[in-house]
Amino acid sequence: MSLTLYYHPLASYCHKVLVALYEHDIAFEPRIIDLGAEEDRAELGALWPFRKFPVLRDHERQRTVPESSIIIEYLDPFAALPPLIPQDVNDALQVRLWDRIVDSYVHEPMQDIVLDHLRGAKGDTSGLRATLQTAYGLLDTQLATRPWVAGHAFSMADCAAAPALFYAHTLEPFPEPLVHLRAYFERLMERPSVQRVLAEAKPYFPMYPFHGAIPARFL
Numbered sequence: 001m002s003l004t005l006y007y008h009p010l011a012s013y014c015h016k017v018l019v020a021l022y023e024h025d026i027a028f029e030p031r032i033i034d035l036g037a038e039e040d041r042a043e044l045g046a047l048w049p050f051r052k053f054p055v056l057r058d059h060e061r062q063r064t065v066p067e068s069s070i071i072i073e074y075l076d077p078f079a080a081l082p083p084l085i086p087q088d089v090n091d092a093l094q095v096r097l098w099d100r101i102v103d104s105y106v107h108e109p110m111q112d113i114v115l116d117h118l119r120g121a122k123g124d125t126s127g128l129r130a131t132l133q134t135a136y137g138l139l140d141t142q143l144a145t146r147p148w149v150a151g152h153a154f155s156m157a158d159c160a161a162a163p164a165l166f167y168a169h170t171l172e173p174f175p176e177p178l179v180h181l182r183a184y185f186e187r188l189m190e191r192p193s194v195q196r197v198l199a200e201a202k203p204y205f206p207m208y209p210f211h212g213a214i215p216a217r218f219l
């Protein structure tokens, strides 16, 4: 496979795909997009008019693949086992469900809080923070009986959860009583693929507006 990934090392949805690529040990050409540079914005916009990353270009198959979950689904059949989306239909449905829960109720509110800050809007983020807390509670219950969020195997849903929870916990710390969520977060942070992504993000962390809330062990 001949792949180019358009991404930024600080961007959480890009982390999700990087974790999957590193889990599978898939080689790719990294193309860092600086959204502050007009040329880069135009290059990304030519591939995907919403100008959001990650975007994958498969040169062999002449395919442009946007959207983090779709990129992971696209790569999975070509990748080494075990898959990130299980072959069993019901197990796969659980993975997709938890991938959606994490993206919709952790990733999106986390991003909206950060964007609100970056725009200087200083809007009322209490609703977004309440959504994060609801998601934390649901995740804690789910993780009481399984090591990974959708079951016994590390999956696409965990690729989503690692960056979403990493940034979310700098905005809304995990409540002390949610011991299963806290232990899960530690398992995620110990995963070599996640450690590699965070190590690559490290030089860029000062650009993150809440970098003061990133625990010292990641800096």
Ligand SMILES: N[C@@H](CCC(=O)N[C@@H](CS)C(=O)NCC(=O)O)C(=O)O
Residues within 6 Å of the ligand: 011, 012, 013, 014, 035, 051, 052, 053, 054, 066, 067, 068, 069
């Ligand atoms: N649903 C998309 C979301 C992608 C997304 O929001 N990417 C962010 C970076 S984490 C982005 O491109 N932000 C730049 C912008 O919105 O201008 C996915 O799953 O890939």
